[in-house]
Amino acid sequence: MLDERLSAQLHHDHGMSHREYEVLVRLDGAGGRLRMSQLAGQMVASQPLISQTIGRLEKRRWVRREASTSDKRGIDAIITAVGSQALAEASKPHADLIRSLLLSLMDKADLVPFTRAIGIVADHLRTHRLGGVCNLPSCPLVEE
Known part of the structure; x- marks a missing residue:
């Protein structure tokens, strides 16, 4: 939608x-x-x-x-x-x-954690996209 x-x-x-x-x-x-x-x-x-x-x-x-x-x-x-x-x-x-x-849809109090969470996800995806090293032990994006 x-x-x-x-x-x-x-x-x-x-x-x-x-x-x-x-x-x-x-x-x-x-x-x-x-x-x-x-x-x-x-x-x-x-x-x-x-x-x-x-x-x-x-x-x-x-x-x-x-x-x-x-x-x-x-x-x-x-x-x-x-x-x-x-x-x-x-x-x-x-x-x-x-x-x-x-x-x-969110008030200002909701925006801070939402923005932080989106930033974490974006940084993680950027690491993979640019071929960096992922430090998550069980990252779902890493093929085994």
Whole structure:
């Protein structure tokens, strides 16, 4: 239900899917450039799905592809100035909707532990996404 509302808002107001928005967010957060395989790994999506998404973003000139700077066999996705502008225009209304759907349900006393818990989860997921060492003895994300 939440995902449907968030996706509908992005599509209606900004002409982008939630996946396209996430690609732009991830590229922006990575300094504007990510290898396609890294992007697929971060988004837990197949390479063909990411390639299709990047293709749609290229048609709008929001993203372009170039040979990887670290390994010429790889391809990097790069957010363009137009893509950065589209992301900037979508981000505040998107964040406002998240606030109204989720955070408005809580009073200030509830927000502190909620924010802390979300931060812990985000840090943990970031560790895995960036290939760091997980210190949890029974982490469900570690394959045995």
